[in-house]
Amino acid sequence: xxxxxxxxGSGSRLWPLSRELYPKQLLNLNSDKSLLQSTFERLExxxxxxxxxxxxxxxxxxxxxxxxxxxxxxxxxxxxxxxKNTAPAIALAVKFIMQKSNSDPVIIVVPSDHLIENQDxxxxxxxxxxxxxxxxxxxxxxxxxxxxxxxxxxxxxxxELQDGFKVKEFVEKPDLETAxxxxxxxxxxxxxxxxxxxxxxxxxxxxxxxxEIANISNExxxxxSDEIPFIKFDKMPNISIDYAVxxxxxxxxxxxxxxxxxDLGSWQSIYDVSQKDKNGNVFVGHVLDKDSKNSFVYSSxxxxxxxxxxxxxxxxxxxxxLACKKDKTQDVKYIYNTLKEQNDNTHLVHKTxxxxxxxxxxxxxxxxxxxxxxxxxxxQKLSLQSHNHRSEHWVVLSGMALVKLDGKDYTLSPGHSVxxxxxxxxxxxxxxxxxxxIIEVQKGEILLEEDIIRYEDMYGRV
Amino acid sequence: xxxxxxxxGSGSRLWPLSRELYPKQLLNLNSDKSLLQSTFERLExxxxxxxxxxxxxxxxxxxxxxxxxxxxxxxxxxxxxxxKNTAPAIALAVKFIMQKSNSDPVIIVVPSDHLIENQDxxxxxxxxxxxxxxxxxxxxxxxxxxxxxxxxxxxxxxxELQDGFKVKEFVEKPDLETAxxxxxxxxxxxxxxxxxxxxxxxxxxxxxxxxEIANISNExxxxxSDEIPFIKFDKMPNISIDYAVxxxxxxxxxxxxxxxxxDLGSWQSIYDVSQKDKNGNVFVGHVLDKDSKNSFVYSSxxxxxxxxxxxxxxxxxxxxxLACKKDKTQDVKYIYNTLKEQNDNTHLVHKTxxxxxxxxxxxxxxxxxxxxxxxxxxxQKLSLQSHNHRSEHWVVLSGMALVKLDGKDYTLSPGHSVxxxxxxxxxxxxxxxxxxxIIEVQKGEILLEEDIIRYEDMYGRV
Numbered sequence: 001x002x003x004x005x006x007x008x009g010s011g012s013r014l015w016p017l018s019r020e021l022y023p024k025q026l027l028n029l030n031s032d033k034s035l036l037q038s039t040f041e042r043l044e045x046x047x048x049x050x051x052x053x054x055x056x057x058x059x060x061x062x063x064x065x066x067x068x069x070x071x072x073x074x075x076x077x078x079x080x081x082x083x084k085n086t087a088p089a090i091a092l093a094v095k096f097i098m099q100k101s102n103s104d105p106v107i108i109v110v111p112s113d114h115l116i117e118n119q120d121x122x123x124x125x126x127x128x129x130x131x132x133x134x135x136x137x138x139x140x141x142x143x144x145x146x147x148x149x150x151x152x153x154x155x156x157x158x159x160e161l162q163d164g165f166k167v168k169e170f171v172e173k174p175d176l177e178t179a180x181x182x183x184x185x186x187x188x189x190x191x192x193x194x195x196x197x198x199x200x201x202x203x204x205x206x207x208x209x210x211x212e213i214a215n216i217s218n219e220x221x222x223x224x225s226d227e228i229p230f231i232k233f234d235k236m237p238n239i240s241i242d243y244a245v246x247x248x249x250x251x252x253x254x255x256x257x258x259x260x261x262x263d264l265g266s267w268q269s270i271y272d273v274s275q276k277d278k279n280g281n282v283f284v285g286h287v288l289d290k291d292s293k294n295s296f297v298y299s300s301x302x303x304x305x306x307x308x309x310x311x312x313x314x315x316x317x318x319x320x321x322l323a324c325k326k327d328k329t330q331d332v333k334y335i336y337n338t339l340k341e342q343n344d345n346t347h348l349v350h351k352t353x354x355x356x357x358x359x360x361x362x363x364x365x366x367x368x369x370x371x372x373x374x375x376x377x378x379x380q381k382l383s384l385q386s387h388n389h390r391s392e393h394w395v396v397l398s399g400m401a402l403v404k405l406d407g408k409d410y411t412l413s414p415g416h417s418v419x420x421x422x423x424x425x426x427x428x429x430x431x432x433x434x435x436x437x438i439i440e441v442q443k444g445e446i447l448l449e450e451d452i453i454r455y456e457d458m459y460g461r462v
Numbered sequence: 463x464x465x466x467x468x469x470x471g472s473g474s475r476l477w478p479l480s481r482e483l484y485p486k487q488l489l490n491l492n493s494d495k496s497l498l499q500s501t502f503e504r505l506e507x508x509x510x511x512x513x514x515x516x517x518x519x520x521x522x523x524x525x526x527x528x529x530x531x532x533x534x535x536x537x538x539x540x541x542x543x544x545x546k547n548t549a550p551a552i553a554l555a556v557k558f559i560m561q562k563s564n565s566d567p568v569i570i571v572v573p574s575d576h577l578i579e580n581q582d583x584x585x586x587x588x589x590x591x592x593x594x595x596x597x598x599x600x601x602x603x604x605x606x607x608x609x610x611x612x613x614x615x616x617x618x619x620x621x622e623l624q625d626g627f628k629v630k631e632f633v634e635k636p637d638l639e640t641a642x643x644x645x646x647x648x649x650x651x652x653x654x655x656x657x658x659x660x661x662x663x664x665x666x667x668x669x670x671x672x673x674e675i676a677n678i679s680n681e682x683x684x685x686x687s688d689e690i691p692f693i694k695f696d697k698m699p700n701i702s703i704d705y706a707v708x709x710x711x712x713x714x715x716x717x718x719x720x721x722x723x724x725d726l727g728s729w730q731s732i733y734d735v736s737q738k739d740k741n742g743n744v745f746v747g748h749v750l751d752k753d754s755k756n757s758f759v760y761s762s763x764x765x766x767x768x769x770x771x772x773x774x775x776x777x778x779x780x781x782x783x784l785a786c787k788k789d790k791t792q793d794v795k796y797i798y799n800t801l802k803e804q805n806d807n808t809h810l811v812h813k814t815x816x817x818x819x820x821x822x823x824x825x826x827x828x829x830x831x832x833x834x835x836x837x838x839x840x841x842q843k844l845s846l847q848s849h850n851h852r853s854e855h856w857v858v859l860s861g862m863a864l865v866k867l868d869g870k871d872y873t874l875s876p877g878h879s880v881x882x883x884x885x886x887x888x889x890x891x892x893x894x895x896x897x898x899x900i901i902e903v904q905k906g907e908i909l910l911e912e913d914i915i916r917y918e919d920m921y922g923r924v
Contacts (some may be wrong), residue, residue, distance in 0.1 A: 015767075288800060288801070290793050290796055291790065291793070297785075302783060303783065303806070305786075307785075307796075308787035308793070323771060329769075331752050331770070335767045395855050397828060397830075398828060417855055441859065
């Protein structure tokens with residue numbers, strides 16, 4: 001079996017912990033693994049690592065690759081040059097698998113940012129799905145509703161099959177009254193966003209129901225390069241697999257997903273799946289509380305003191321704090337969009353930015369300067385680079401630094417510093433066992449991350 | 463007339479904006495002046511600056527002096543070497559005034575951290591009080607209650623005098639039922655903590671009612687030095703002027719305070735006196751809201767996004783955030799005390815610390831290093847100093863620095879740096895018109911503010 005992990009995502013719903021450039025699937029929520037990594041490990045339970053293909057948007061490629069490389073030495077990763085929703089992404093990933101494997105395998109497609117607990121039950125669901133997929137069905141995984149949720153799409157089933165049901169129709173997010181009727185009818189399931197099919201089945205259905213996607217896919221050849229050409233992909237219609245195929249095809253089956261499932265689509269749902277104390281509270285990080293109830297308080301760095309809160313969500317990050325009534329967490333999207341309109345960077349990135357070699361945090365900035373703490377992991381090295389518009393000054397805080405500057409090597413211990421003039425070719429390396437931490441003061445009229453010319457790079461970024 | 467400003471205070475009630483070492487009176491709440499400065503200016507409306515004497519605790523002396531020097535070239539400031547409540551402080555301040563003025567003037571005593579609006583009405587109250595003080599009364603200022611507050615002490619009045627009332631008794635903070643009876647009786651007033659008296663009247667009453675305080679006072683002589691000797695002051699009883707004198711004396715009168723008055727004793731009272739928007743919200747700083755009501759949100763640096771809050775207080779500072787139901791703001795004291803017990807510095811100081819020459823912020827710290835941004839105001843200079851346990855490395859971010867290092871002068875422009883070795887004698891000066899901002903990286907096994915030997919200092923701190 002093969003797997004496709006859909007690792008796009010906008011990062012708006014769990015703001016301020018998620019950001020446009022750090023969406024939900026990259027977060028460690030209640031685990032030491034991110035949701036993306038947990039998804040990868042779930043698939044790894046029933047297929048070789050090498051059979052797993054992830055597809056993400058270019059802007060997330062570096063972070064997705066970094067996280068997956070922690071789990072696998074070889075990472076199959078496709079990057080969409082623009083966002084075109086799920087149908088084009090799945091079509092190309094299926095094509096990639098067929099060309100690479102030179103076969104027609106059963107493929108499971110999974111979102112990268114959902115919570116699924118109980119791997120055994122998940123496996124037995126997959127086994128049932130596999131049989132139906134082999135029999136020529138496109139199989140969706142549905143969750144039996146236990147309350148009239150209005151935030152999910154529903155799937156209505158008809159005839160029973162050996163391992164599932166035939167699907168009658170896909171329906172949009174209902175209003176409460178309709179949701180209650182669906183619940184009562186007993187034939188409706190929540191759409192988990194997980195699909196299974198034989199590669200050729202999906203390709204046939206796309207050719208029949210979304211020929212535009214099929215035609216463009218046919219022009220792309222993965223035998224020479226894994227890159228998706230912008231000029232071709234940009235012509236793809238922006239459409240979900242549900243609209244393009246699932247709602248129109250008569251070859252859809254449904255298997256009931258027995259595992260605990262949550263789409264983690266809001267802070268409310270994060271609260272729902274978290275372990276609570278006796279007052280119904282969830283406290284993460286440095287929280288000091290008196291008399292709060294049924295609240296979710298997340299501190300990523302600073303002390304958060306709470307008194308007498310009820311049904312409230314507080315999320316603290318380095319540069320933004322959310323305080324929200326728990327039943328209004330859907331409105332976080334409004335905040336996110338407003339910040340985006342206002343070009344306020346707090347929707348876009350965190351203050352701490354992760355890189356393959358470690359991370360950096362902007363600790364101060366002003367007219368003509370930016371000050372960062374740069375943390376280089378043992379054995380890692382920043383690219384050999386130069387800047388056209390800024391000089392840099394480095395002071396070692398802890399660990400040892402090996403600095404290359406215009407062809408010469410310098411070893412710097414804590415307290416020592418070096419000046420990197422404009423246009424000087426330089427690199428920062430930590431060839432030692434201990435973490436390296438330095439202060440970098442950038443000076444210049446123009447201070448942009450993009451002002452960088454790379455000459456050599458351990459991580460293929462030249 | 464003379465004035466005494468009581469500028470002690472613990473900083474617990476408006477945490478996290480107030481801290482043990484940055485109490486309420488030093489805060490700018492809804493004005494460009496601090497409460498202390500507003501208090502000084504209020505007195506300045508009816509007496510010469512030079513007649514105003516402030517008394518504070520040693521730990522606040524530097525900050526109190528800094529704020530008062532912005533308003534007056536000469537600052538009369540007494541420092542209590544230990545906290546002994548208001549009776550010893552007032553007794554000594556009165557003695558200070560009598561000795562310095564060589565006279566027996568009428569003195570008004572005011573807390574430094576209350577809000578009083580309408581200076582005209584305040585003045586007419588003071589005029590009435592002055593007449594009664596001249597007639598030998600100790601005059602308290604009382605506020606006519608308009609609801610049964612349980613957080614204040616009450617004063618019960620009896621016979622009417624020409625400009626006020628005779629006082630029958632002082633009563634403790636009542637329960638709600640008692641407070642309702644006080645309100646109904648019509649003879650009760652809230653205790654504002656403002657007093658007036660002829661110097662000799664108070665001294666006589668202290669000699670009679672608190673002879674221990676009188677005896678110790680008699681041993682202290684301000685004709686040679688303004689310093690209060692620890693060895694003597696430490697023997698003072700720890701007692702308020704209310705307990706020591708007011709509740710026992712039969713020479714107490716009350717004048718009704720007509721101004722708007724608020725003790726700003728909690729975030730709830732800050733909310734009460736603030737201008738609200740049409741949804742009853744008060745937003746200060748970088749706040750983005752959707753659908754909140756009757757809430758108080760204060761951001762000092764970061765973005766605070768709020769959704770659907772009701773009757774909630776959110777206060778954001780650099781290192782601590784408070785989220786509190788508005789009717790529970792009295793419990794902030796519990797948080798403060800818990801942090802104090804836990805030796806958590808967030809009760810004690812802010813990340814940004816103000817100094818006579820400007821301010822600094824600790825932006826990062828770890829094993830063996832502390833990194834600060836140091837901001838030096840134009841024309842200011844840090845003391846000529848050395849450190850026994852740490853080296854320092856300075857990088858200029860903006861402005862120009864004049865650095866003295868082991869007898870030599872260096873002028874540093876943005877991007878330039880200098881190393882200050884352990885034990886080197888050095889100073890940092892900004893003799894220019896523009897603000898100076900530098901990064902300081904301290905390195906050493908021992909990193910303490912106390913590791914400083916001062917050789918010269920513009921602000922008398924040698």
